[in-house]
Amino acid sequence: MSASTIPYKIYLEESEMPKYWYNVRADMKTKPAPLLNPGTHRPMTAAELDCVFCEELVKQELDNDTREYPIPEEILSFYRMYRPSPLVRAYCLEEKLKTPAKIYYKFEGNNTSGSHKLNSAVAQAYYAKRQGLKGVTTETGAGQWGTALSMACSYFGLDCKVYMVKVSYEQKPFRREVMKVYGASVTPSPSDTTAVGRKILAEHPGTTGSLGCAISEAVETAVSNPGYRYVLGSVLNQVLLHQSVIGVETKIAMDKYGIQPDIIIGCAGGGSNLGGLIAPFMGEKLRGEKDYRFIAVEPASCPSLTRGVYAYDFADTGMVCPLAKMYTLGSDFIPAPNHAGGLRYHGMSPVLSELYHQGMLEAISVPQTAVFEAAEAFARVEGILPAPESSHAIKAAMDEAIRCRETGEAKTILFGLTGTGYFDLVAYEKFHNGQMDDYVPTDEELAKYAAKLPKV
Numbered sequence: 001m002s003a004s005t006i007p008y009k010i011y012l013e014e015s016e017m018p019k020y021w022y023n024v025r026a027d028m029k030t031k032p033a034p035l036l037n038p039g040t041h042r043p044m045t046a047a048e049l050d051c052v053f054c055e056e057l058v059k060q061e062l063d064n065d066t067r068e069y070p071i072p073e074e075i076l077s078f079y080r081m082y083r084p085s086p087l088v089r090a091y092c093l094e095e096k097l098k099t100p101a102k103i104y105y106k107f108e109g110n111n112t113s114g115s116h117k118l119n120s121a122v123a124q125a126y127y128a129k130r131q132g133l134k135g136v137t138t139e140t141g142a143g144q145w146g147t148a149l150s151m152a153c154s155y156f157g158l159d160c161k162v163y164m165v166k167v168s169y170e171q172k173p174f175r176r177e178v179m180k181v182y183g184a185s186v187t188p189s190p191s192d193t194t195a196v197g198r199k200i201l202a203e204h205p206g207t208t209g210s211l212g213c214a215i216s217e218a219v220e221t222a223v224s225n226p227g228y229r230y231v232l233g234s235v236l237n238q239v240l241l242h243q244s245v246i247g248v249e250t251k252i253a254m255d256k257y258g259i260q261p262d263i264i265i266g267c268a269g270g271g272s273n274l275g276g277l278i279a280p281f282m283g284e285k286l287r288g289e290k291d292y293r294f295i296a297v298e299p300a301s302c303p304s305l306t307r308g309v310y311a312y313d314f315a316d317t318g319m320v321c322p323l324a325k326m327y328t329l330g331s332d333f334i335p336a337p338n339h340a341g342g343l344r345y346h347g348m349s350p351v352l353s354e355l356y357h358q359g360m361l362e363a364i365s366v367p368q369t370a371v372f373e374a375a376e377a378f379a380r381v382e383g384i385l386p387a388p389e390s391s392h393a394i395k396a397a398m399d400e401a402i403r404c405r406e407t408g409e410a411k412t413i414l415f416g417l418t419g420t421g422y423f424d425l426v427a428y429e430k431f432h433n434g435q436m437d438d439y440v441p442t443d444e445e446l447a448k449y450a451a452k453l454p455k456v
């Protein structure tokens with residue numbers, strides 16, 4: 001098909017939507033390291049994981065071999081409410097940057113939760129319902145995951161208990177209320193509703209909480225309430241599997257119009273959107289069929305891939321979760337208070353960590369004021385108000401496009417635009433008022449946290 005017939009926005013037909021999730025682990029020669037029991041340091045068995053997670057999700061978590069998972073019809077019907085998501089050619093951005101590069105972005109912000117997280121939330125809620133559970137517990141930081149899960153739970157008639165990092169609970173009342181619209185109960189974390197919460201409150205009075213701490217509370221609540229399981233919005237293998245719908249859909253759209261990306265870019269917090277977007281392309285690279293450059297973009301204030309250690313670590317501050325081998329800054333690491341742009345998890349998906357370790361994936365970090373500058377430049381030409389998280393990818397894509405202008409290469413750049421920034425206007429306000437700095441942790445600080453990694 002000739003370039004002139006490529007639409008500005010590529011929307012697939014409903015009938016062209018992906019019917020399966022793609023499991024990139026099936027094509028990895030060296031598999032990601034297994035989760036370990038924090039007590040015995042032996043690989044977690046399905047039976048142990050079944051106490052915390054839903055059975056089907058445990059199966060997916062441990063399955064390194066099945067390449068394709070058919071998406072159940074109930075999940076496909078939910079996906080049809082907001083998918084297929086558009087693949088957009090950023091003509092206006094290209095023009096502004098005067099670049100010969102072709103820039104495409106896959107936009108996942110077209111649903112009420114405002115991000116890609118709904119893709120996995122609906123899958124996790126569906127399997128919980130099918131298992132006959134009463135409800136699920138989870139943590140949320142800024143609130144995107146909690147919102148997505150509340151929507152999915154209300155659709156399937158499940159109870160949803162969300163532990164929300166206290167500072168966000170207080171500073172982001174709108175997301176909190178959206179979760180309540182969908183019937184979730186939202187508790188600021190740390191709280192006195194759990195033993196681990198009470199312990200953290202006693203040790204750190206006045207703490208405004210962290211993701212790791214909220215995870216500990218959510219896990220404890222799940223295992224101590226019959227009929228409840230814990231669900232997580234990123235990091236885990238199962239979440240990357242569900243998020244592969246982004247990449248598979250992108251690939252169907254690109255193949256339809258004969259578009260071949262050279263560089264694929266995504267922001268990386270726990271790694272789920274990036275892992276999902278790159279999955280089928282990475283599969284081709286792993287099988288030696290094609291080559292692509294993959295770039296993970298993380299905040300300079302929370303640089304797990306670029307400055308972390310590849311080691312077993314706790315997934316949570318309370319050290320109740322299994323140990324995961326990943327690039328990590330240490331489970332106590334909390335980005336500086338001035339960090340406004342999300343992506344604040346201390347570790348990284350074991351799948352992406354292993355791919356990075358194998359040299360299949362590049363990683364860069366960017367300072368937050370540059371991220372907000374890129375966000376505004378993008379909003380002004382492409383219209384969409386991007387989430388700060390997504391804007392890390394925008395920044396990297398713009399830099400690659402500018403490099404193309406300098407070298408004259410007409411590369412095709414694809415990036416993931418994971419969500420919208422309507423609930424992040426306090427961060428934009430800080431940026432406008434010059435109250436945002438680019439604090440980057442020192443080597444000494446990072447070494448202090450790394451020294452506390454568990455000895456495995």
Ligand SMILES: *Cc1c(COP(=O)(O)O)cnc(C)c1O
Pocket residue numbers: 114115116117144145233234235267268269270271272273274343387389390418419420
């Ligand atoms: C949660 C979130 C991210 C980061 O999470 P990943 O698991 O790394 O994808 C990025 N963008 C948005 C909009 C988010 O809500």
